[in-house]
Amino acid sequence: MADWQTLSDRVNRVEPSATLAVDTKAKAMKASGIDVIGFGAGEPNFPTPDYVVVAAAKACRDPRNHRYTPTPGLPPLREAIANKTLRDSGYEVDPAQVVVTNGGKQAVYEALQVLINHGDEVIIPAPYWTTYPQAVKLAGGTPVEVLGDAEHGFEPSVEALEAARTPRTKAIMVNSPTNPTGAVWSEETMRAVGEWAVEHHIWVLSDEIYEHLTYDGAKTAYIGAVVPEVRDQLIVLNGVAKTYAMTGWRVGWLIGPEPVAKAAAKLQGHMTSNVADVSQQAALTAVAGSLDAVAAMRVAFDKRRTAIVAALNAIPGVECRTPRGAFYAFADVRALLGHPVGPKGSVASSSADLAALLLDEGHVAAVPGEAFGAPGFLRFSYALADDDLDEGMRRFRQWVG
Known part of the structure; x- marks a missing residue:
């Protein structure tokens, strides 16, 4: 862009969404043939309940809704x-x-x-x-x-x-x-x-x-x-x-x-x-x-919550409190910073560096704590399939070494 083609100060003050950035990069890696396990986006992996979809399909056919x-x-x-x-x-x-x-x-x-x-x-x-x-x-x-x-x-x-x-x-x-x-x-x-x-x-x-x-x-x-x-x-x-x-x-x-x-x-x-x-x-x-659909999803989320917290706490240098809501595990990874990690002995100076290394080398996507005002942490969404959760945690532990 030429010097005169400036953008507004308003938009220049704003930082991109870190969660969407991680999700976008993970999807791009998947599209290129890399098997990435994504813990980034906060998006339930369940389909929308059938009765809601049926109502929407019926509404589509009614010209009053056009x-x-x-x-x-x-x-x-x-x-x-x-x-x-x-x-x-x-x-x-x-x-x-x-x-x-x-x-x-x-x-x-x-x-x-x-x-x-x-x-x-x-x-x-x-x-x-x-x-x-x-x-x-x-x-x-x-x-x-x-x-x-x-x-x-x-x-x-x-x-x-x-x-x-x-x-x-x-x-x-x-x-x-x-x-x-x-x-x-x-x-x-x-x-x-x-x-x-x-x-x-x-x-x-x-x-x-x-x-x-x-x-x-x-x-x-x-x-x-x-x-x-x-x-x-x-x-x-x-x-x-x-x-x-x-x-x-x-x-x-x-x-x-x-x-x-x-x-x-x-x-x-x-x-x-x-x-x-x-x-x-x-x-x-x-x-x-009714809330029956969310009740069923909550049971599945609860199972995943237990699994991911146990898996994270089993990784040397990682600590994770048990969350009581939503579908995120917020892991303290400060003990992994400043020390060689991964098969290449890479050294991360921040949780943002650690997240980048984990994605590039371990093919596991998590969002760094800097995005949430809490450096030294990684956020893992457990709104993903059970098998993917288990495999992602296995990769993370193996990558840490």
Whole structure:
């Protein structure tokens, strides 16, 4: 490009998605004939439930579903999401508070776009989903990371949040069950965070996409239920992708105070207009139905969770806490850094280097902790077939030597 062909500062501030980068490279290696085991993308390997697919196929044949829908979503779907919120979260919302988005990622983007002005700060507990800080930057804000370490279950303390708060603090991101650690925040932590946000007039963005994937008796604590006072400053982010194995259908939503919902719909009207009608019909069938499908998937995920944690802890130099939610194992690999590893005796100075070596030499794809604000760790998604999980762990252990 010529000197005058500059790109916006806005896009230049944003870093590429590390999870998608790992997944893309792994798929490229597979396409070239290399047998790669991918633990990168957070995508259930199960098919979308049959009854959802049948409903979508029926919707495809109805010409009424070949048109634009209202920008904030089909009214029956918005109503179903409101009913689902009452069922799962335990409190009422009006369908007018719901905006259906093209996946959960668009819900995150829109929520920040309608809240954040240039220079506003958003507190993001780390480890965090890699998109959060980038979406804050795109809104002109400044992400402020607050680490919750492994010794404390990756949960942030209110004292740490308060130390990070400034007059520019506008919002905090909450995510439980958590990507990348699989941590499930306790009700006590959720209450403390909610009450702190209410006291200091801070918006709460609660990403609840993994709400139904919990294990060992852990339960998702919904901040809007635990601290009812926070609802006037709460935006819930969710979708069907993880619960119903519908990542490719691209249906998410946000729920917020009605002025926020109207602002998000106004923004979406100039971006993507609406979510595809057929995808919304499929989501309606999923959201309005039972949770039997996710219950079956949770059993399989639980088995894989046990297997991958045991396998990781059996590798010299690797430690992994047992996650209680989502479908990720977040392994501490700091003991492998700075020492020869692999058949070539390669030395990794960071977990990013280690992930690159593991992919290139061991043909195992994992996402480095740098992508999540936690250097020294690797994230392994166990949303893959059992045989692939076993083979990938075997390769990792063999590669370490």
